[in-house]
Amino acid sequence: MQSLQKITSRFVPLRIENVDTDQIIPARFLKATTKEGFGKNLFRDWRYENDDESQPKKDFVLNQSQYSGDILVAAKNFGCGSSREHAAWSIQDYGFKVVVSSFFADIFKNNALNNGVLPVTVTDAFLQQIFVQDATATLTVDLEKQTITIDATGASEQFEINAYKKTCMLNGYDDIDYLLSIRNEIEQFEQAKK
Amino acid sequence: MGKTIFDKIWDAHVVKKIEDGPSVLYIDKHLIHEVTSPQAFSGMEKRGAPLFRPQQIVATADHNVPTINQHLPIADQLSKFQVDTLIENCKKHGVELYGLGHPYQGIVHVIGPELGITQPGMTIVCGDSHTSTHGAFGSIAFGIGTSEVEMVFASQCVMQTKPKVMRINIEGEIQKGVVSKDIILYIIAKISASGATGYFVEYAGSAIRALSMEARMTICNMSIEMGARGGIIAPDETTYAYMKGRMFAPQGADWENKLAYWKTLFTDADAKFDQEINIDAAQIQPMITYGTNPGMGLSVTGTVPTLESMTDATEKQNFEKAMQYMGLTPGQTLLGMPVQHVFIGSCTNSRIEDFRLVASIIKGKKKDPSVQTLIVPGSQEVAKQIKAEGLDKIFEEAGIPIRQAGCSACLGMNEDKIPAGQYCISTSNRNFEGRQGAGARTLLASPLTAAAALLTGKITDIRTLLN
Numbered sequence: 001m002q003s004l005q006k007i008t009s010r011f012v013p014l015r016i017e018n019v020d021t022d023q024i025i026p027a028r029f030l031k032a033t034t035k036e037g038f039g040k041n042l043f044r045d046w047r048y049e050n051d052d053e054s055q056p057k058k059d060f061v062l063n064q065s066q067y068s069g070d071i072l073v074a075a076k077n078f079g080c081g082s083s084r085e086h087a088a089w090s091i092q093d094y095g096f097k098v099v100v101s102s103f104f105a106d107i108f109k110n111n112a113l114n115n116g117v118l119p120v121t122v123t124d125a126f127l128q129q130i131f132v133q134d135a136t137a138t139l140t141v142d143l144e145k146q147t148i149t150i151d152a153t154g155a156s157e158q159f160e161i162n163a164y165k166k167t168c169m170l171n172g173y174d175d176i177d178y179l180l181s182i183r184n185e186i187e188q189f190e191q192a193k194k
Numbered sequence: 195m196g197k198t199i200f201d202k203i204w205d206a207h208v209v210k211k212i213e214d215g216p217s218v219l220y221i222d223k224h225l226i227h228e229v230t231s232p233q234a235f236s237g238m239e240k241r242g243a244p245l246f247r248p249q250q251i252v253a254t255a256d257h258n259v260p261t262i263n264q265h266l267p268i269a270d271q272l273s274k275f276q277v278d279t280l281i282e283n284c285k286k287h288g289v290e291l292y293g294l295g296h297p298y299q300g301i302v303h304v305i306g307p308e309l310g311i312t313q314p315g316m317t318i319v320c321g322d323s324h325t326s327t328h329g330a331f332g333s334i335a336f337g338i339g340t341s342e343v344e345m346v347f348a349s350q351c352v353m354q355t356k357p358k359v360m361r362i363n364i365e366g367e368i369q370k371g372v373v374s375k376d377i378i379l380y381i382i383a384k385i386s387a388s389g390a391t392g393y394f395v396e397y398a399g400s401a402i403r404a405l406s407m408e409a410r411m412t413i414c415n416m417s418i419e420m421g422a423r424g425g426i427i428a429p430d431e432t433t434y435a436y437m438k439g440r441m442f443a444p445q446g447a448d449w450e451n452k453l454a455y456w457k458t459l460f461t462d463a464d465a466k467f468d469q470e471i472n473i474d475a476a477q478i479q480p481m482i483t484y485g486t487n488p489g490m491g492l493s494v495t496g497t498v499p500t501l502e503s504m505t506d507a508t509e510k511q512n513f514e515k516a517m518q519y520m521g522l523t524p525g526q527t528l529l530g531m532p533v534q535h536v537f538i539g540s541c542t543n544s545r546i547e548d549f550r551l552v553a554s555i556i557k558g559k560k561k562d563p564s565v566q567t568l569i570v571p572g573s574q575e576v577a578k579q580i581k582a583e584g585l586d587k588i589f590e591e592a593g594i595p596i597r598q599a600g601c602s603a604c605l606g607m608n609e610d611k612i613p614a615g616q617y618c619i620s621t622s623n624r625n626f627e628g629r630q631g632a633g634a635r636t637l638l639a640s641p642l643t644a645a646a647a648l649l650t651g652k653i654t655d656i657r658t659l660l661n
Contacts, residue, residue: 015508015511016511016512016515017508017509017512018387018388018487018489018512020487020624020626022605022624022626022627022628022629023626023627023628026606026628026632027257027605027606027607027629028606028607030229030257030607031229031258031270031272031273031275031276031607032272032276033232033233033236033275033276033279034232034233034236035233035340045627045628045632051632075508075512076388077387077388077391077421080387080388080391080421080487081323081418081419081624081626082322082323082605082624083230083321083322083323083337083338083339084229084230084339085230085233085321085339085340085341086340088339103388103391105388105391105421106357106391106392106421106423107323107337107338107339107423110338110339110342111339111340111341114339114341114342115341162214162215162216162355163213163214163215164212164213164214164215164216164353165215165216174341175341175345175353176237176241176341176344176345176348176349178353179218179345179348179349179351179353180241180243180348180349182209182210182218182349183246183349185209185210186209186218186220186246186349186350186351189209189220190220190350193206193220
């Protein structure tokens with residue numbers, strides 16, 4: 001897993017609530033058997049008319065050239081619906097390293113963390129402050145300090161992440177290495193349970 | 195202080211708690227399917243590690259399968275490759291597979307319970323958010339991502355932060371024409387598509403106790419649609435009667451031992467919940483959704499909200515987006531609106547009881563010629579039972595073909611899709627944009643409301659068709 005410590009970047013504002021994982025990556029793209037290449041289909045049906053890459057929808061934020069960066073900022077309840085980890089893979093493959101919202105669905109949050117994409121939960125008020133910034137504004141996300149800052153105004157907020165997951169993200173560790181390392185303890189648990 | 199049923203099962207499965215971090219939670223049963231498992235298998239192979247407890251895994255193919263001519267090779271090459279990959283992975287790693295053509299094949303959340311694999315007190319995971327279905331048996335069951343599927347392959351454990359617990363009490367008797375799908379759509383409309391995020395939900399109360407296992411599964415199934423990690427209903431005589439004698443249910447002395455344990459699985463009187471919601475069952479009417487998330491629901495006789503009823507700018511913007519997608523007007527009634535498709539199926543409503551309900555409405559009648567149908571049993575076993583009970587004849591006489599088991603038009607992944615711009619009354623669980631196919635307009639409802647639309651071609655109050 002990629003590690004992540006601190007990032008300063010412009011951001012892409014997605015002012016839509018309840019973005020479900022079917023929008024992030026429609027089901028017809030889930031037929032792959034590898035994790036690669038999902039980025040080109042990220043938000044596919046919001047991005048293109050008639051499923052055609054030569055017909056980008058001009059009003060969709062990923063098609064507006066003034067917006068770019070490693071940070072996606074979305075309205076509340078981001079990532080609801082299906083558990084498909086393909087949603088996290090497509091966001092990562094597109095190039096986002098951080099997703100900011102005032103509220104994340106649980107499974108998506110775990111999936112993002114397991115792929116080195118940092119979900120940052122901010123207050124509704126702070127989210128609105130981000131949304132009113134212009135396209136050249138940058139955000140700084142500092143995982144060590146657990147802060148997110150709007151660089152132009154200096155406005156800053158703390159965000160929550162549990163200490164274990166923070167360590168994993170900072171160092172690029174994954175849970176599977178850890179679980180493999182405690183197989184003995186798990187076997188003992190199984191014996192005791194019988 | 196007493197414990198909730200959730201706490202009792204959770205605590206019994208914690209291998210260890212990481213300080214300031216998640217718990218390592220032991221998983222009794224791991225269900226897998228073709229879509230969310232291949233990357234986990236290849237991940238294990240890259241690590242060079244064998245699966246830790248392959249005998250605790252059961253696999254089936256459901257999302258990608260066609261629902262006609264299942265004896266023929268799958269036409270879509272990508273779907274075929276994914277299903278073939280599952281077959282190969284299961285063979286290589288010693289995992290039991292109920293694949294296409296197997297008498298136990300079906301939607302993963304239908305076959306687990308019907309084969310007796312799902313049991314009270316278990317922890318059950320699957321790379322599928324509707325794993326919450328299995329909570330109807332008094333188990334902790336929840337959907338996981340593919341990295342977590344790999345964790346269970348590696349260690350039979352997942353790393354989970356303990357969720358908060360919510361209890362929803364539904365007391366009283368439900369009206370005639372109202373079924374469990376209406377109960378859960380009513381709850382989600384009330385608390386919103388994110389109202390239970392961060393929680394595990396226990397459903398309790400006399401209205402829940404009165405439900406069959408199939409009906410309880412429908413409720414637990416849609417827990418995720420309000421953001422909950424899962425739903426749980428304490429086991430009782432209804433649970434035990436359903437389970438007894440099923441293929442993989444405990445037998446003989448083992449049954450007696452397990453039963454004694456299952457009877458300890460209830461919420462203690464003095465247990466505390468982080469949140470409690472009380473609902474009067476008599477208030478619930480047949481429900482239907484009008485928008486693009488399952489929280490956008492109303493009584494079938496109700497009217498779509500108006501912009502004036504909303505204060506928040508983003509909410510207004512989202513509502514307008516949903517109205518545009520659905521081709522509806524704020525403030526309108528849905529009753530009498532023509533629908534072009536009816537889909538009866540999915541892990542929410544494809545069990546034998548759902549087919550009995552639909553058959554009871556269409557018996558001796560003909561389908562409205564304007565409606566196209568996708569009627570899809572949840573499993574081979576359900577299909578067999580439909581025939582055994584003669585329900586297939588009722589559908590046949592109504593001019594409605596019954597298809598073969600699979601996820602079908604729930605998710606626009608296989609051949610069964612709804613064309614852009616057309617309306618579908620669907621017994622499935624999600625009305626997201628494009629869920630049933632690009633541009634498809636989904637109206638979630640109960641099997642009864644779907645049956646009414648089969649006959650009328652319109653959104654109909656089922657109560658007007660009941661004697």
